[in-house]
Amino acid sequence: MRKYYGILLLALGLFSSCEKVSKLSDDAEIVSFSITDQTEGIILNKDDITISNNIVTIPLDYGRKLFPLTIKANIKFSSTTDKAISVDENPLNLKEFTFKDVYTPQSFYLISESGIPHLGQIILKDKPNADIINFRITEPSEGVNVSIRNNNIRITFEKEIDWAETKSVTIKAEIAKTGEYKDGSAPSSFVFKSSNDKKQITLIADNGDERVWNVLIVPSIENSKFDDWINVGTKTINIDPRPGKLGEGLGWATANNSFVQGTTPVENQDGFAAQMQTGIQDLSGLGIGELITAGTIFTGYFKMNISALSNPPLMTYFGIPFIMRPESISVDAKYEAGVKFQRSEKVGLNSYKLKDTTGVDQGRIWVELLCWEGNEKLEYHGDPVDGLKVLGKGEIIFDGANTALRNWNNYTIPIKYDSKYKDLEPTHISIVMTSSRQGDLFIGAKGSTLTVDNVVVNF
Template sequence: MKTWLSLALCGMLAVSCAFPNDLDYPRVVGNIVALELEDAREVRIDPGAREVSVVLEEWADPGRVKVKECVLTDGATCPELGEWLDLTRPLKVTVHTYQDYEWTLSATQPIERYVRCAGQVQDAQFNLDTRSVYVYLPDTQPLASVTFEAMKLEPEGSRVTKTTGYESDFRNVSLVTRDVSFPITLDCVMERSFFVEWAGEEIEWHLKALQMKVETAVSEVDAHCYSARVRGVFASDGSDVAVEYRKAGDAGWTAAEDATVAGVGITARLTGLTPGTAYECRVRDGEGTSAPVSFKTGEPIQPANLGFDSWYADGKVWNPWSEGGVRVWDTANKATASFTGSATTPDDTFVAAGGPGKRACRMESSFAVVKFAAGSVFTGQFVRLQGLGAELAWGIPFTGKPVSLKGFAAYKSMPITDTDAAHAALMGQPDAGHVLVALTDWPDQFHVISSSGTYVDFDNDPAIIAYGRCAFPETTDGYISFDIPLEYRNGRTPAYLVIVASSSALGDYFTGGRGSTLWVDELELVYD
């Protein structure tokens, strides 16, 4: 009997070993869905890389950042994301579901620093490791008498209180400490120290004034279609300085009327120029003229189908171009047409400008089986479905420099019916549509992927040359006109034009009101 029991037990053990010891837990990805931090200018979450990038305000203490709100995947936990975070260095945290997912939080804290002096040649340079600053002045400026107009060396709220340096009265050289109130004129033949009060501490900075030889020259030309902005420097005292220009090949020169002189720099705006024409410009001062610099004005480029009159249907999918025609616009209709039909369609009954063949672009937000989807149109191409979202290639090749995008829009706002976790507080609030425009010099189109949270950072992307946006926060009484100014951040030549219109401005985040509808019509790029 004992032998039989032993054999039975062994058999049971053998059978039990044939099954896994652990339960087959479901796979639930542990994500940080939303994170709100006190004194954070921006928080960007990248689920694909499992990274959170934080931009702190100047006055924030990176060693003690308060967590105001943290939203994780339903059921997930992360003990490290408590009330306070130390972001002085990258912080590793683990989000626990049935599995463990490691995330990295990192912070940057850009601080605006400047020293402004009368006659300054270029911006001051800073060495943060040694707390040293170098100020550049023309070789005609005596270093024994430098006028400081403004100074900011530490975060916002700090104050320069005093300065110490060697000063000469032509007989003796002595170390002198002075209270600082701007403007202030100081002896900078030798290095000076400036003391800053910040967060209860006194911080010492070292300043060295350096002389540079200045030669009269044109330093930059930013040419548009009908105008150009010219920047230059001059070597004289500035009493007789001007920017001059002419068409290439002409004999005479014309002085720009709209010119501003600051220190040894001059900036002039040339107006009334002819598009697509070669010009020359130069700086003239009391001692002569600079070498001429050539530039060419741009053309007032208008991409095709800005009036949204050309469409064709491919089955259930409406496309905003004529069959076989030039493709400027695209939509996400390929992602929604099989479920709810095309969210973006032509409208030939409600248009901003009447006439034969006239149409407008109509975009409506809806719930597409498993996810909220906004109606939208954008310059570029739909690439493919990607998870529960779509991959879109934004931008068309473009080298123009418009000053604004104008057109007509009508909007029907509905209460927000669907949100992601990060925008849950908006439930029931009025939806808003929008139109945005950007000029970029990306090396290629930007691929927006909603399922992984890959979006354009219009505030911080260094490839953004100019940007503008117009929101429609309420229902309009028919069509209204809009004009979106493009705010230029630099004078580089664009490579891509991005225009996006959406019936729900937060549609990329699956947030908006079902039934919200935006019409846009008769767009036009404006040039100066």
């Protein structure tokens, strides 16, 4: 399986292709963290704060309803930490942090003496009270699935709902919980009248803490209209990784935009589409030369890993949980190849030179239905993994020589299943899109653009 990692190659070029100064350390660490002041009414367990892999974890005992939370802190770094910088263009204040909710971490980069960035985070650990443990749907009796994450109960129908024709959808469920209902009784049903409709359940724990649970009907892959983005207006704009934490969601992600933009939102219909564009990164000043960098978007997440800079695929995690067998996926798309088809050819130990090559650039979208039989969390970078079976595949190639592809069209990608796995059910789905099909080989055309919108899973 080809790998398209776009601007990850920039990270590789900046941090591992240059000759390292031996006296400068690659390490940067958070060594201590203490709270000096905080918002009143919220109870934090300050005695059990932990630090691991540059992640500060603060237990929250009470006050979820009283957010936002502002804390003042003393944070100390290792002597090999040169500085700390923001993950976006907003000013970084390491003495005061404001959390909008219990789920969204505070994130920043620690820069080592040698210039290597390390992601640092301050997160809140929610106390397991006023929880919904299980939400079993009794009506309708089939064709519907449920996932529970953070304070959201997400309901997915195997057949996408046409809200223009459907006046309402009624859900009935048996709910297992801790704590009591605020209104004294369990809700008998939930009636949804649109895709934006949201119902709520409020639970009160024994200590009086309240937790509001959102009940929503969502597409099988969230944000598949590509309307929601984070860090808008900055150089680190990114597709919203919901549902999940910054940088590690259960929806869409991109390997671009950590250093140079390659995947960005563009206006389409009444919202946005995702535009992937191939570029050329000029690293001549570092003795590396010019690298072709493709735009990408995929289901999964991207995670900076300093130890993997010599092997960028290890920072790209393909696949999100998915338990159904679709027959195809559909997507609105358009493609235009760049004018000059080129490759970055190696001319030295760590040096590349652009050379013209024959042919025309191509875009690609492909899908895999996966069955993960391991006990740990799936870690899939595109290469075979013990315990992982590819149950089904499908792809579409956009030939840049076909100028008709420059206009919007709806494409359906059939999924062909392997008959030897007919008795296995999927656990994950991986969908990958790229503006240059051979981007992993440093081959592409500057300006090649694949724009996508409205991904639908068909059953």
